[in-house]
Amino acid sequence: MEQMSRNLAFQLKKIRQQRSVSLDDVAKATGVSKAQLAQIEKGEANPTVSTIWKIAAGLRISFSSLLQPPIAHFMKFSSKNAPHVDEDEGRYRVYSIIPYDPERGWEFYKVEMEPGARSRSEAHTEGVEETVTVIHGQAVISAGVMHETITEGETLVFSGHQAHEYQNISEELTVLHVILQYK
Amino acid sequence: MEQMSRNLAFQLKKIRQQRSVSLDDVAKATGVSKAQLAQIEKGEANPTVSTIWKIAAGLRISFSSLLQPPIAHFMKFSSKNAPHVDEDEGRYRVYSIIPYDPERGWEFYKVEMEPGARSRSEAHTEGVEETVTVIHGQAVISAGVMHETITEGETLVFSGHQAHEYQNISEELTVLHVILQYK
DNA sequence: CACACATGTTTATTAAAGTATACATATGTC
DNA sequence: GACATATGTATACTTTAATAAACATGTGTG
Structure with missing residues (x-):
């Protein structure tokens, strides 16, 4: 659920760093406010589809590249305490x-x-x-x-x-x- | 931009009809309110990622199946009046x-x-x-x-x-x- | 016909997404 | 060192997504 937000946070930050552009640049290119972009990158936001659309369109990338989980990561589950x-x-x-x-x-x-x-x-x-x-x-x-x-x-x-x-x-x-x- | 909402509206309605379940059923399965689901199906909503996540998870489907455009549709563009x-x-x-x-x-x-x-x-x-x-x-x-x-x-x-x-x-x-x- | 039940719509309220502005902190440059 | 510019953070405010509950409308069934 907030797994989504983490993926988004990671991918957006990664793309922005790869292109070495600022939050202001992305805000200008996408039409999404800088404050909101900062929230998203911190994983503290729950953006709407139109916001994601604006980000993807402005950055010329696909949805999947924004929603994809980071390549390498651990997720541990346990049958103890499992619902x-x-x-x-x-x-x-x-x-x-x-x-x-x-x-x-x-x-x-x-x-x-x-x-x-x-x-x-x-x-x-x-x-x-x-x-x-x-x-x-x-x-x-x-x-x-x-x-x-x-x-x-x-x-x-x-x-x-x-x-x-x-x-x-x-x-x-x-x-x-x-x-x-x-x- | 609201192309997104249309896709979502179409796909959600299609899946719901294929399974012939009610808005109440989907609301119960996904945890998203019936009113919001109705809005989404009419293309009059701009849901958040967590809402989409709940719908996809509750219905056991992927994001792409929710966001995919209807297979056959026309989109007409014109160089006149183009920005x-x-x-x-x-x-x-x-x-x-x-x-x-x-x-x-x-x-x-x-x-x-x-x-x-x-x-x-x-x-x-x-x-x-x-x-x-x-x-x-x-x-x-x-x-x-x-x-x-x-x-x-x-x-x-x-x-x-x-x-x-x-x-x-x-x-x-x-x-x-x-x-x-x-x- | 009356009743119960199921299904989608409408309305009022609450929670939070999104924006704009101001703030803090760095990083040069003259 | 002082000034200008760039960059991310915090704050106040507006808009709207989301919910819950009431409402309308069928659709059988006894």
């Missing part, structure tokens, strides 16, 4: 490790299923691909008339555009990693 | 036919040069490519130590990253079409 949703009376738990980001295009979950736990998902939008890897235990994935049992170390890829179900048929806690790829 | 800049005491006139647009990446000029008129351009930023076509008359293009004469029907392509000069060496009005491609 989670419970289903099947708390016996099926979904932890959102990497939430969806428009720049990335996919999201990443960790799923814990108590013995016998199950969860049913409605059909996602067209073009969604689901990748499930079993970390521990055993799971049955059902989608339409298809059924598949996967165990520790195995990965199943399937199209999520129809209703599907996860089920733990083993006697132990089953742990999964799930990647949801959109579009 | 123009004069140089060399009005004997060198530049008409901006298609102004730069961040989605397009290039801009289009028409240039009129009285006999003997000349214009010098400083070096553009790295990676700019200039394409000049003579509509009528004759012109000399100089860039660094290079010189080239082009006449009616001829086109010259050169890198604009160094200072360069246009000159009309003929006895008649010379008309050029110039494409400036950035990055």
Whole structure:
């Protein structure tokens, strides 16, 4: 969310430094006030599309070059403290490790299923691909008339555009990693 | 500028209709108020990046899919009434036919040069490519130590990253079409 | 027909984006 | 050293993006 502002801040400052021009120069070229440009470069602004448009047009650059994240950077996530949703009376738990980001295009979950736990998902939008890897235990994935049992170390890829179900048929806690790829 | 808003309006409405969901549904999925979404769909809004981010994230789509222009559309430009800049005491006139647009990446000029008129351009930023076509008359293009004469029907392509000069060496009005491609 | 519910529009209010101006700090230049 | 110019920062103000709630308009359903 304010990841956006950071990217913008970084890219704008980078371009301005590469061309070695001042905030006044950019303000004159784009029609955006110097104060606002300073705020943007500090990542303390939440500009409107028209402001971004003016910056991109005035600097003769594309949107993507303004919104792109810096090439090299670390982002650390943890399953501890990750927001989670419970289903099947708390016996099926979904932890959102990497939430969806428009720049990335996919999201990443960790799923814990108590013995016998199950969860049913409605059909996602067209073009969604689901990748499930079993970390521990055993799971049955059902989608339409298809059924598949996967165990520790195995990965199943399937199209999520129809209703599907996860089920733990083993006697132990089953742990999964799930990647949801959109579009 | 409000081209942006139109694209956004079109794409958001299209996606919402494809999925056949209501404004309330989208509001709930994205955290953006229904009223604001309605404004955006009508092209009467100028949303902030965080709002666009929320929409893209909530709908699990990319930025580009939100900002892309509708596939088929007409845009008509005219050299009449086009904003123009004069140089060399009005004997060198530049008409901006298609102004730069961040989605397009290039801009289009028409240039009129009285006999003997000349214009010098400083070096553009790295990676700019200039394409000049003579509509009528004759012109000399100089860039660094290079010189080239082009006449009616001829086109010259050169890198604009160094200072360069246009000159009309003929006895008649010379008309050029110039494409400036950035990055 | 009356009622409930869903969907988009309008309105009033709040929060914040954007501008213009003044301020502080450097960096030469005579 | 004093002055002029350039550059980024802070402040006061205006405009408007964004929200929430009320409103209008369908669309079935018993």
